[in-house]
Amino acid sequence: MTSTRSQFQIALIAVLVWVTTLVSGDNSTCPTNATRLHLSDPPYENYFYSDCHSSSHVIVTSPLSTSNLTLIGPRLLIAWPAGNSGVVSFFKPENGENGTLGVQLENSTTTGEKLDPIYLPNNSDSGNPRVGVSGYINFNSSAVLTVPILGSIRTIRDFTEGPSIIYPSIQESINFFESSDGGASLNRTWLDNATTTYLEFTPVNGSESITINRDTNTTLHFGAGIYQFNASFNYPQLEQLSPEEVLNNVSSDLIQQNPDQATSLSFLSYTDKLLAGTWRFLTYFGRDSMISLLLLQPILSEGEGGAIEAVIGAVLERINRTDGTACHEEVIGDYATWLNIQKNISSTAPQCDYKMVDTDYFLPIVMRNYLVDTESGRDRASAFLNTTATFLSNNTGLTYSDLAQLTAEKIMNTSAPFASPGGQTKDNLIHLKEGEVVGEWRDSQFGIGGGRIPYDVNTALVPAALRSIAALSKAGFFPAHPDWNETANQYAEVWEDETLKFFEVSVPKESAVPLVESYVHESSYPGPSNTDSITSDVTFYGLALDGNNNQSVVKVLNTDDCFRHFLLNTTNQTQLSLFLNQSADHILQPFPVGLSTSVGLFVANPAYGGDPVYAKNFTNAEYHGTVVWSWQLAMMAAGLAHQLGRCESSNVPDFCNDDSLHRKVLSAYKHLWDLIDNNSAQLSGEVWSWTYNDGFKAEPLGAFTPTESDIRQLWSLTFLAIHRENFEV
Numbered sequence: 001m002t003s004t005r006s007q008f009q010i011a012l013i014a015v016l017v018w019v020t021t022l023v024s025g026d027n028s029t030c031p032t033n034a035t036r037l038h039l040s041d042p043p044y045e046n047y048f049y050s051d052c053h054s055s056s057h058v059i060v061t062s063p064l065s066t067s068n069l070t071l072i073g074p075r076l077l078i079a080w081p082a083g084n085s086g087v088v089s090f091f092k093p094e095n096g097e098n099g100t101l102g103v104q105l106e107n108s109t110t111t112g113e114k115l116d117p118i119y120l121p122n123n124s125d126s127g128n129p130r131v132g133v134s135g136y137i138n139f140n141s142s143a144v145l146t147v148p149i150l151g152s153i154r155t156i157r158d159f160t161e162g163p164s165i166i167y168p169s170i171q172e173s174i175n176f177f178e179s180s181d182g183g184a185s186l187n188r189t190w191l192d193n194a195t196t197t198y199l200e201f202t203p204v205n206g207s208e209s210i211t212i213n214r215d216t217n218t219t220l221h222f223g224a225g226i227y228q229f230n231a232s233f234n235y236p237q238l239e240q241l242s243p244e245e246v247l248n249n250v251s252s253d254l255i256q257q258n259p260d261q262a263t264s265l266s267f268l269s270y271t272d273k274l275l276a277g278t279w280r281f282l283t284y285f286g287r288d289s290m291i292s293l294l295l296l297q298p299i300l301s302e303g304e305g306g307a308i309e310a311v312i313g314a315v316l317e318r319i320n321r322t323d324g325t326a327c328h329e330e331v332i333g334d335y336a337t338w339l340n341i342q343k344n345i346s347s348t349a350p351q352c353d354y355k356m357v358d359t360d361y362f363l364p365i366v367m368r369n370y371l372v373d374t375e376s377g378r379d380r381a382s383a384f385l386n387t388t389a390t391f392l393s394n395n396t397g398l399t400y401s402d403l404a405q406l407t408a409e410k411i412m413n414t415s416a417p418f419a420s421p422g423g424q425t426k427d428n429l430i431h432l433k434e435g436e437v438v439g440e441w442r443d444s445q446f447g448i449g450g451g452r453i454p455y456d457v458n459t460a461l462v463p464a465a466l467r468s469i470a471a472l473s474k475a476g477f478f479p480a481h482p483d484w485n486e487t488a489n490q491y492a493e494v495w496e497d498e499t500l501k502f503f504e505v506s507v508p509k510e511s512a513v514p515l516v517e518s519y520v521h522e523s524s525y526p527g528p529s530n531t532d533s534i535t536s537d538v539t540f541y542g543l544a545l546d547g548n549n550n551q552s553v554v555k556v557l558n559t560d561d562c563f564r565h566f567l568l569n570t571t572n573q574t575q576l577s578l579f580l581n582q583s584a585d586h587i588l589q590p591f592p593v594g595l596s597t598s599v600g601l602f603v604a605n606p607a608y609g610g611d612p613v614y615a616k617n618f619t620n621a622e623y624h625g626t627v628v629w630s631w632q633l634a635m636m637a638a639g640l641a642h643q644l645g646r647c648e649s650s651n652v653p654d655f656c657n658d659d660s661l662h663r664k665v666l667s668a669y670k671h672l673w674d675l676i677d678n679n680s681a682q683l684s685g686e687v688w689s690w691t692y693n694d695g696f697k698a699e700p701l702g703a704f705t706p707t708e709s710d711i712r713q714l715w716s717l718t719f720l721a722i723h724r725e726n727f728e729v
Contacts, residue, residue, distance in 0.1 A: 054131035079279035083333030094142035132232030145220035150197040152335035182209030191337040241269040251299035273314035277713035290362035295718035317391035324406035327352035358440040361461035368468035419491035446617035447624040449554035451544020460563035466492035519607035523615040557605035565639025573654040584668035600628035621704035630716035686713035
């Protein structure tokens, strides 16, 4: 890379935020200013643009000298929330020397901005305006556009994250044209035969004309220099919530105090749903949106048209009426049409993924928190729940109240066997669905070590949902089941008190030390074992039951304790004290003995597994391996605060009067917040990894694996609402 390029990267390390008025481009019909945001995360430069017509996220990837060139190459990607749509162009240096091609955006000489809007009203057969963004891309040497993908973010992800999957029916419909001004354009009509995506390049400032090579794979050839790009499409747009609209009045100061995060939250917030993250998950995900709501609720807008009802309404709209299952992920836009075609169905209708087992349980919790526990929610409950569903044709004629009851009935029915007298057996716990390898938030191949019975679902989510169903029933919801007020609470107590024992792992001190030392030897972790901090037996709760290699318990130390801390007020005092004690130990102890590192708490620590499969499958290159997730830090912090706050309640738990234990929990809370504060630069991202050289250094996950981290993830913005609290010793 040139020294100029290096200076440019250094200058952009800091987060830059612009909220500016457009001086060109057709923004004249918008009543408010456009919003721009730049986030630097080398080798990725992220640019956001939003106005009343559309929203765009542009990611420019330019490899660093330290980048793994088998994973990271020059790339221009544009992601649109509408339809979960996008465009990507993969480039390579024409000289064939990987790592020599650098790309970056340049300011417009007209507006001075990196991105400007495209808005062409009623300019298509679809009847929708053509919208998008325009910018200027600079190549430091001759470049070849090798692979373009136009259409769906899901199609792009299938290519980038899998074995470079290309769908012929999609790729072969891309049209290539040379233009008289030396430029080139690509367009593709979607499978709906109505929507078209456009990508155009034009040389500027004397740059060479673009040539098209139509050999086996059509490629575009660029000279060194600057080219204008226009990326647009004509799909129906979403109605975005501005920062002022997504936040409640009490929290409006956050717009000035945290402009980056407030703008990011707005980019992911729309009147009918909140989106999980960008660029990879730019659509509805039920779990993500409800966990985000649980953590962000104190600052989110209430009432009709507000963010809270957007989240709950989106979940209710997508419930499977046949069994009450909540939708994990919606499939919309071009990818929905493609999936329908695979089933010999000619339709653009959206689809829903119902394979997860955890999403159902969040619904009654968020409903209770809003519709029962807030004044505005109580005032809105009747009108909101009488809303008729419209998103899925299968739910035609059902109200939100009908759909909520279906999910509650499912939860009551599936939790009853374990709660029955003598029913506390492993078989009666909640299992993953038959044929599925994922089912909760650790939804990667090795996320829960091949386990079939997840820890978080059974020990926290089920009882929390039951407590919420009881509260909703007491408030007059579910009139067809008046007994739920008592029955759901009875079930909940059994689930709270009787599930932990199935997941408990106890490692004697004399075994723990060699296990950790063996892990350090077997794994790629180059740091110290820290086994001198093991002074007693080690107890924790495994990720799941029935794991890979015939493991009865997946013996991976983890952060999922946070769910019980945050969601439950358990009353078995001995169990609560022991649970808090082990959890505090793992937060305080350094990895690989505990979870603590200078870059945050690792969500998984496989050191006590005793089988090489653990070190192999839980690494810093795995999505749910020895990596840090922002929202888990937030929920753990909020959860410990919740438990410490019980010491100031009318029903004080026993641990509060145990000076040694209370001090330990408080120390863990303070230590966790020190880690959070020291990693503020990473907190708004989805997940981050690390390198080790006499200490940990945070690194993008995408530096180690094709699975990139989203630069902004909805549930990673929760530190807007979660703050350090002061508790008395």
